[in-house]
Amino acid sequence: MAKTGPIIVLDPGKERTKGNEALFMNINAAKAVAGLVQSTLGPKGMDKMLINKMGQVSMTNDGVNILKDIGIEHPAAKMVVEVARSVESTAGDGTTSSVILSAALLDKAEKLVRKGIHPSAIVKGYRIAETKALELLENSAIDVAKGDRADILKKVAMTSITGKAPDVHKEFLADLCVKAAEIVEEDGFVDVRTKIIRVVELQRRIDESEVIEGIALNTGALSRKAPKRIENPKIALLDTEIIANKTKANSVMVVSSPEERQKIIDGERNDLTAIAKKIVDTGATAVFSTKVVRGPVLEYLEKHDVFVSRPMEEKDIENVSYATGAKIIRNPKEITENDLGSADLLERDTRNGGGKTYIRGGHNSTVATIVVRGETLQHADSVDTALDDALWVIKSVIEDGKIVAGGGASEMAVALGLSAYAPKAGGYDQRVISAYADALEELPKTLIRNGGLDVIDLSLALRAEHTKNKNAGINVFTGKITDMLEAGVVDPYRVKANTIKAATEAAIMILRIDDMLRATVTREIPDAPASHMAATYNGMAPPQMNERR
Structure with a gap:
């Protein structure tokens, strides 16, 4: 029988990474993205200083702005960022949480793979855990009656604004957002993108900001x-x-x-x-x-x-x-x-x-303008970002009529519920669902860590308190476990639900990749003409030896 040489199927110019090596590479990229924004979560989250190509400096702790401006190159990391942005577009908040949760899910998945569990089994278990987590979250949600919602809307807005704008002004800013949302609400729907306009005015105090029923123009x-x-x-x-x-x-x-x-x-x-x-x-x-x-x-x-x-x-x-x-x-x-x-x-x-021009009332009276005022551009931009998030969470509560306890309470409640459910699944699913529950606990742990508190002690205390009170969460200002509903710390149900969906989807997308083919970029350097060679003398041939004297 004639011998045949090696069969080359792939383009030799492509780099190939396959199997667990490709999986772990992508997981590490997703974890690196989470590391960029992890310290910004919560009311005591840290700020990031961003410097663009022109040398302009901005400081923010808003996850979506950080991820947008840093310029991510790795394809798996980009997938995590794009899924996180989908949370921003649908719920207006929860971007940082979704990135942290997706990285935690992938970290748990990596440990399971190293123990011999196939990624497909992990994907199956994560889908089961996601469905159960959303069920548990909905069961813990609290309905908001339309007649009693004004106070709830203010609390939701204040929770969102905390840590993003000066605390001394958060109640005032929350009132502005609630007023603007009520002006533009039509049949239980709030169009934040089109009907609420924000304009920035400098060299004025933040507490001079106002809501105009109509349009304010710079x-x-x-x-x-x-x-x-x-x-x-x-x-x-x-x-x-x-x-x-x-x-x-x-x-x-x-x-x-x-x-x-x-x-x-x-x-x-x-x-x-x-x-x-x-x-x-x-x-x-x-x-x-x-x-x-x-x-x-x-x-x-x-x-x-x-x-x-x-x-x-x-x-x-x-x-x-x-x-x-x-x-x-x-x-x-x-x-x-x-x-x-x-x-x-x-x-x-x-x-x-x-000066400014104000157009009040008119043909379409359901338009509102928030005039955002600040002493400097940096102050005004931080307030504007906080108001944007607050408006979106208010929109979520008005349209869905549901809230959950904040301060890590809802995540811990879902995590404990999943841990109790896992033994019923049995087999590999039990281990995967337990890993999913552990990943959810990473969110309250991050709040504790960013507050400069003891992660182990407070995590155990939070777990213990949840056996008695499902609304128990972390008060990072006092360092104690508190009933979040009584403290007025509440979040929209939509934000938490979309965070779970987006993080699970991002983790599963990466877990399903077992092969990476990357085209190598080669630059062909053309041969330089003889006149440009280093051995020439201003384009002239060097003198011959026998011509030298």
Whole structure:
């Protein structure tokens, strides 16, 4: 029989890692991601200093911002980050918890694999544990009645804000968030992305922040002559520069006298005035534009007491369009009365330089703006991030009507419930479900660790207290086990449920990978021409030996 050489199936240019080596590599990458954000969890979590390529410095303990800005390269680590971001998009909070839990699940899975349990058996057990954990979590959830929810919403917001903004202002900021959510709520649904707008104003105290039923814009009037207050304004929105009739491209205009030149200038001025008159004739009393309104147009509008804004960003003019019902016009010559929006009141504030413009009430009255004020940009940004998280947890409670005890209480309750359930499963499933329960306990342990407290003593004390009180959690400020409901520390059911789902999904995705093929990047260096060789002399051949003297 003829002998055959080795059969090469894979591209030799690819690196291959398979089996447990690939699995453990991916697990270590996920654990490294968790290590980046683990110390930020809880009210006593630490901050991270982020420095971008331009040298700008920001400090935050918000997990999603940290993961977004650090630039993760490892593919398995990216999978964990993407799954964690899904929690942010659906629940608005819980990103850090989901990353920590997924890393804990993978750490427990690694130990099981090293003991001879196949990853497929671990995946099966984790699915069983996930289903049971969600069942236990729902059983421990507390229903929130609509008539009694105002106080609960405030407590949920305060729990979310704690550790992200100055504690002295957390109650005030929580009230702002609750007020904004109640303004925009429609049929039990709160649209945080579209209907709640946040604008930042510097060199003001945090406790001067406010909620506007309508829109607040960081855009003042273009002229000091603009009216400061307009009741029932009719609003026109322009997304184009107002110019006279254009000539054809590459055309040349030749004038033979100053009078003819003046005639052309007067014609352009009349064209611009006609456009301004067209706007005024529609009944518009306020004009907002993304471009500068100048010259005869501005003069005519001022003469007729029309408010004209400074140039705005596109997102701002879209917000005004949504709130007032005004259509964004790109050809002002075609504007009609039907294109105008309406509001109850337009006011301008001339403090702090350019000032602000407030549009209250209007066509779509279910729009609210939170004016976030702070002494510095860093202060204002930290408050803005805290308000974003608080708004999302309020949204979750309003829409789901369920809360759970915070401070690690819900995680410990689910973990103990799983530990009691595991023996009923039997076989490998028992060991895997027990490992899942141990991973859940990593969240309250992280809270204890970040609070600078004794992890072993408080963990044991929390376990013992849970035999009597399912709402017992860690008060990191006192270092004692406390009833979290009585302390007012509560979390939305949605955040905790999505954390369990996302972390389990991320862990299972990585456990199912047993082979990694990576294309190697090779750079071909072209041969340098002879004129660029090191042995040449400015492009000339070196002198020969027999030519030297």
